[in-house]
Amino acid sequence: MREAKAELDRIVRFSEGEHRDFIEGKKRDIAAFHLKNNGFYRNLNPSADFTSWESLPVLTKKSLQIPLQQRLSGGFSAKSIYVNKTSGSSGDPFVFAKDKYSHAMTWASNIYRFGWYGIDFNQSLQARFYGIPLDALGYKKERIKDWLAHRYRFPVFDLSDAVLEQFLGHFRTKKFDYINGYTSSIVLFAKFLKRRQIVLKDICPTLKVCMVTSEMLFDDDKTLLETQFGIPVVNEYGASELDLIAFQNPHVEWQVNAETLFVEILDDAGAVLPYGREGRIVISSLYNTAHPFLRYDIGDIGVLDEKSTLQKPVLKKLTGRTNDIAVLPSGKKSPGLTFYYVTKSIIEDDGNVKEFVITQTKTDAFEIDYVSDKALTPQQITGIEAAIAQYLEPGLHFNFNRKTVLERGSRGKLRQFRSLL
Structure with a gap:
């Protein structure tokens, strides 16, 4: 080293x-x-x-x-x-x-890049939003590695309000220097703080910066994070x-x-x-x-x-x-995140929908799985379909599925869009 x-x-x-x-x-x-x-x-x-x-x-x-x-x-x-x-x-x-x-x-x-924000890997305490092995030996090994690396891990497989409340308790008692982890999980925590009307730095004043990785960070989500955390948000790829x-x-x-x-x-x-x-x-x-x-x-x-x-x-x-490109009936190719972005701008306006993912099953057919306090109304669904028709093309069909929790990968990543074609 x-x-x-x-x-x-x-x-x-x-x-x-x-x-x-x-x-x-x-x-x-x-x-x-x-x-x-x-x-x-x-x-x-x-x-x-x-x-x-x-x-x-x-x-x-x-x-x-x-x-x-x-x-x-x-x-x-x-x-x-x-x-x-x-x-x-x-x-x-x-x-x-x-x-x-x-x-x-x-x-x-x-070490060099994190140092731009005053983070020292040998001393700074990280709040880590990542997956973790669920078998006993793997779980224990990962916790030991976290301790040696000055990290406290928040497993992201269960992000219910009850669990997020426990996360918040750790920020009240631990002197975290920075947050690092999967974008979708950290955004979900920020939405929880917004509902509670809490700015994280007010209860954890040692926080300096948040680094998000592995998943797309949209501009409005970055604004949400900076507002609810009270610290700069850095995008990592x-x-x-x-x-x-x-x-x-x-x-x-x-x-x-x-x-x-x-x-x-x-x-x-x-x-x-x-x-x-x-x-x-x-x-x-x-x-x-x-x-x-x-x-x-x-x-x-x-x-x-x-x-x-x-x-x-x-x-x-x-x-x-490249494998998350949507191929539409007209032959048009569009980044799958375009669907996610257009849909996101509508269904998250009232804070009801916590997370969602989109899967293309046919050239004209899409499944939208979402987690929410209450089901989407017919008017909201019509609005989503109309927006996508305007920004992409008409004639696309959507099936909306309300879920208790969204399926994540083995490491806790959430694939926001995927095509099965």
């Missing part, structure tokens, strides 16, 4: 020219390393030698769904690497590995197999990690798009020698801001996952 933190400190001090040379050198070195030492990656390439960055293949999660041992670089074993698995929120889970220095660079990156990808800086820019990663935006044919154009987010890990993550299509769609530079890329827009 000492070496990694020293190296990251050196990188962030580079001039623009030094940083350009650093990126080009790291790209060349990591590609050449895997072409020489990783049989799996070498077999994917038309040439065994590095010729140009653009000639390297684009990896997908599906292409990595073979046993980990077959994907490891020569000289690495299970004992000499960090091993974990993705959450599967994209529908394509897999086990991955990092060499230990690469893993240390990931943590150095986290990352992937466990990579690193923090983008992190909102104090100037409210979604600054892309250009120290341990190289981020490209590609079109459907694999061509690099200029800043300002929307396309597939493709990411390369510049340090991971144990496992190739080179030109890795993470499955998301986004835009790099026109003001981006190689040293300071800025993520302008994150549309959603």
Whole structure:
């Protein structure tokens, strides 16, 4: 960790020219390393030698769904690497590995960015809104890890008012420095505070900042969080197999990690798009020698801001996952979160609906599962259908299902939209 933190400190001090040379050198070195030492990656390439960055293949999660041992670089074993698995929120889970220095660079990156807001991982107490293993051994191990890492975990599988009241009790007695966790769970807690007319910082004055991750943060939800928590809200975008990808800086820019990663935006044919154009987010890990993550299509769609530079890329827009695109009867393709956003603007006006998710079952058919104090009225349902017809297209059919609780993934994530097509 000492070496990694020293190296990251050196990188962030580079001039623009030094940083350009650093990126080009790291790209060349990591590609050449895997072409020489990783049989799996070498077999994917038309040439065994590095010729140009653009000639390297684009990896997908599906292409990595073979046993980990077959994907490891020569000289690495299970004992000499960090091993974990993705959450599967994209529908394509897999086990991955990092060499230990690469893993240390990931943590150095986290420490650096959280430090922008006065958070010290060695001292600051985190209120953690995440899932947790429910088996006895897994639960105990995670609680021990939380204690060592200065975290207190709020499991997000049950977010009823009675449980949220218990959460609130911990904020009254513990000196939390920051909140970190899944967006949907933290938003639900903020809605609970709004109903109780409570500003969280009033009862927990040590709070400095809230970091949300893994799920979409809408502008109105960010306003809600800042109002009910009384602290800044920071949007985080990352992937466990990579690193923090983008992190909102104090100037409210979604600054892309250009120290341990190289981020490209590609079109459907694999061509690099200029800043300002929307396309597939493709990411390369510049340090991971144990496992190739080179030109890795993470499955998301986004835009790099026109003001981006190689040293300071800025993520302008994150549309959603490529497998969460709605294909409509007219042939139109629309990000599934468009449905979520339009519907959200209507059904949450009175605070009745706590959460909802949308699932596309046919080109013209959608299921909307929601949690609420009382069922939606026919007038509200008509209003939702009319708004979607106006913003997207008419002739779509919706089935509304009132639920006691929404199904979350094994780690507690809530997929706000998904297509079964």
